[in-house]
Amino acid sequence: MKTNFLSIVSHELRTPLTSIIGFVHLLTEGRVGETSPAQADLLKRVSQHASHLQSMVNDVLEIAEVEAGGIINASVQPVDPLAAVLRVIPKIEARRGTKQITIEPVLQGRIPMMLGDAHALERILFHLLDNAVKFIPHAGRVTIEFQQREHDLDVTVADSGIGIPKENVQRIFEHFYQVDFRLERAYGGMGIGLSVVKMLLEATGGRIRVESSVGLGSRFTLTYPVSVEHLPAESRVN
Ligand code: ADP
DSSP states (O other): OHHHHHHHHHHHHHHHHHHHHHHHHHHHTTBTBOOOHHHHHHHHHHHHHHHHHHHHHHHHHHHHHHHTTOOOOOOOEEEOHHHHHHHHHHHHHTTOTTOEEEEEEEOOSOOOOEEEOHHHHHHHHHHHHHHHHHTSOSEEEEEEEEEEETTEEEEEEEEOSOOOOHHHHTTTTSTTOOSSOOTTOSSOOOSOHHHHHHHHHHHHTOEEEEEEETTTEEEEEEEEEBOGGGSOGGGOOO
16 A cells, blocks of 8 residues: 555656646746846756656655566666766755765776666765765765776765764665654655665666764765776686
8 A cells, every 4th residue: 555655646746747847947948038047046946946856756656666566677788987976966066055065076097887777876876975965964075986896896975974873774775764763853855765776776786885983974885897898808708
């Protein structure tokens, strides 16, 4: 019943939301007359919030579909991980609000192509970076690090936020789980970002591990196979 309910609600929310996004697009494109700079700025914000709402609805729908035995559409092929990170950062910057947080990829040496699904990788990075920014109370630093280890590439999203107590780490990938589940909790969210991350990783051949210390911050490391053409010739399997 719960799965069915989630599926019906998210389907029903999707239709009016698509119309809202479409109408705002007509306004921002100037198809129904000129907008003033102040109006254009407000329309941009309406559009950003509507897109965020749309991706939340899509996440809930996807969870319901997978729970009901559906599969995630993904096609695994060579993907440029840095390009994916650079596409996601502007979306996260728009969600940083007034907090003083730097969000930076750490670039040392060549970053190889990896095997994955580009769209899924962007959604995964969005959820990890969104959490990284959300769980830094006022000011701090978020980095994205890349490290090749033989046939694998690690992509780590590290934050200087509140951290996760040891006894809760095991549960954070469960649907709707939040360490602080009180209604008056300080940080928003539905507790589904990491469930979606886990589902997308399972569908696209990636893994994830978490290291965290309360008060110091968290590190979420994704591991993907390096794309074969980007391995040194002697380690390729023919
Ligand atoms: P949401 O962020 O919407 O609550 P998630 O599934 O993304 O849902 O995360 C589940 C829970 O894991 C969060 O509510 C939070 O308690 C914890 N968590 C996830 N990422 C972090 C992080 N970077 N720092 C601290 N806690 C985190």
